[in-house]
Amino acid sequence: MDISKRTQGLIWVIWALFVPIGIYLLYQFYAPDQEINWPVLLGYSVLAILTTYFPFKIAGTTIFLIQWINLAIFLKYGVFVEVLVMQLSIIPLVMKLKIGFSDFYRAIFNSFMFFMVSVISGVLVLLMGYQVGSIELKDIIFFGFIYQVINIFTNHVILYSYLRLTKQENEGFFGRDTIWDYAGIIVTFPFGITLYLLNEYVGTIAFFLLGVPFLLVTFLVRLYSNSERINEDLNQATEIGHELADRLTGDEIIELFLTKLSKMLPVDYSYIVDIKEGDMVFLKAMENDVDIEIDHSHEELLKSIAGIVYKTDKSILFNKQSEWLQLSAGFLPNNAESIISVPISRNQKMEGILVIASRKKYAFETYQLQIVSLLCSYFAVSLEKARFVQETVSKSERCALTKLYNYRYLEQQLEINMNDLLNGELRQLSLLMLDIDHFKAINDTYGHQSGNDILFSLARLLEVELEDCGILARYGGEEFVVILPNYSKEQSFKLAEELRTKIESTSFEIRTELEDKPQLIQVKITTSIGISTAPEDCDEAMALIRNADRALYIGAKREGRNRVAEYVK
The missing domain is CATH 3.30.70.270 (Reverse transcriptase/Diguanylate cyclase domain)
Incomplete structure (x- = not known):
């Protein structure tokens, strides 16, 4: 859901009070005692940035496997340097999530959350007795594990509290995302320990021996994850197609089509424009899962995004409002950002136009344009079948002469x-x-x-x-x-x-x-x-x-x- 301007302002204020001052205090009390090896720190930073920029999804959960790198940085240089590198990794995160100025508060919140997570986990482990730069294996494993557990737990406490306070949807404190994060400890903890020790004994070559292969594996998992997502969406689209085919009335098909579409994709607004004898008219309009009435003439619709599809017979995808703002918004709400519009065709003839929109920028993936086109094909076929069934039933129930029921x-x-x-x-x-x-x-x-x-x-x-x-x-x-x-x-x-x-x-x-x-x-x-x-x-x-x-x-x-x-x- 959208965050109010007051809440956004409060996030900026909290960040300004904690992060700049906190970094200064960390430097005063926890600055690294040893001389910094800049090529090594650069290697850690590059790994952190690349890992943040190339996340992947598993079972719908976005995974950032950066824990092993910030663990190695903390073991090597302590909490102050680890905080700086984590703040630096916010930059690729902002680029990856395509955060614009209007919602830059999200980047500020992530900066605050990364800062608090690093400070709380790092300072607690230091107070427990860890000596920065230690190469005692038992100390590294014990304190390193404690560090990662506190790190993940603190992250979820802050994130859960934020979602509750802003009244956003969440899966509870121990949701699916939490399980994957704790599972990430099991995977990344040995890599973090190994990277730290390997760097201590062989130097910067450790980044090539361990960091590059890890990134390659991450990239391959990302490709596999993306293909799995596409296959999952295709399977889901096929199931929706079968469900549409089972409906016998046009109203049932339209209702099911838009409902399933809003569950499959982050859809806030959905519209179906019918084409009757060359004129466009609204068949169905839903905003925030509520039916609404829209009365636009064919001439007005021609100037809208639906009109572009009508004229070109091609699907279109807009990732943010600035890409389509110069066009006539027509019936779309002012807060719409991402848009997909697809022709609904049957036997190579356009019979309607679907327009779906989200309040989020970059809400839709490029491949989802093809998924929606496929669903529109199922939709058109199902409507045609329903019309045929209704005509057949009507003929069997009506008197041919008087047109009354028989x-x-x-x-x-x-x-x-x-x-x-x-x-x-x-x-x-x-x-x-x-x-x-x-x-x-x-x-x-x-x-x-x-x-x-x-x-x-x-x-x-x-x-x-x-x-x-x-x-x-x-x-x-x-x-x-x-x-x-x-x-x-x-x-x-x-x-x-x-x-x-x-x-x-x-x-x-x-x-x-x-x-x-x-x-x-x-x-x-x-x-x-x-x-x-x-x-x-x-x-x-x-x-x-x-x-x-x-x-x-x-x-x-x-x-x-x-x-x-x-x-x-």
Whole structure:
């Protein structure tokens, strides 16, 4: 998370109070007694700088194997020189982490932490009786080991306290990073002792005999670690692709895609821009894991980073804000730094654009641009599959003529609603069955196509009148059914009467197909409606339909049509 300006200022103040004055006091009390061999000290310093500049990652943890070098420096020259070399190693660390002026407080904090770690571990070991420059093996091993343990422990106390005070995420005092640091003691401690003793007996050649091979091994481990990270990200991308393929709706796929992406990469802001008939529109926008609404026109988006991808059909990566500030920021927040934008393509056709951003500089690696492109391919394929599935399901659930739900869907939904009623999730469940009066006469007089026109037009009228009321379906022939969750019989009767009146007063336009010269005419129809309500009338889904059907034909049709009738036991 971002550190407040007040906290950053406090870090600078603490550093100014402790580090410069502390270095001066160390010189007064712990300056080296022996004459410094400058070529040897230069060799130690070069090793420290190179080791700091070339860290590597293991299991997601960044490892700086500098402990063995500062151990050898301390054994040789004491705490004052070791502090100076550790402060010098801050420079390559700043370069490696690409720390800019706005977040230079991080370098200052590292300088303070390195200083305190060196002082506390060095002074304690000296107070325990270690003689700087000793070549007694038992003293070197004993005090050297104590020095490294105190060094690592102090480092973690300071770092843990800093993360807690600034309310940043941490893994606890004994997290994964702590385990790797203590494991580093086991690896580096023998090297530190050996480097010190070898330098004492053979001189500067020790740096070539031990330091150079160690750096080469570190470099090889770094290369292997990077390849492992790439392979791990590729495997993770493949797993995400499989998960996307298992989702059957577009909303599920979009939600899963952005969620997984934010867990895989340090993403603070994510946006998906859809391309419809050549125009860009926002499909989804998330900032800090919260959905937001953004309304930008195609022309506005053309001037943004998404517009660059749209025009060039190429992925782009920006490491910091200064690289893209001259461009139109568009929809991106002011504190965005690193950005990846990738076209979402299917069959070599751009269907959308992904934009992800982080508040951190250099948050994304170059290879991750290809990983995101791969994920976008999985995403596009999964969306296409979901659309196909939805179209297939929709066709199987819809009446081809009226475009309303069919009997198959009606039956399934009615079972679900009845179960909800029995489980107490619904208070009541009503059903209307509506039938067009004398529909056969319309077909005989004007033709079946005219009858179909009336069915289609009536379906549109019912959709408008019943919007948000319940589920409308075509039952078959000229019959329609409406499922009304949480509607009482009285409410259902009122709604049915309003429908009947509306239909009776509406003129329907048809073409007279049976005449020599077909023409458009206006006709009027009436309807009869039957009502049944659960749990008063029944407690089974199919019984609710039968009861409404009985009410329709006995209570409405037999009584003269164009009326509403309730089921009576």
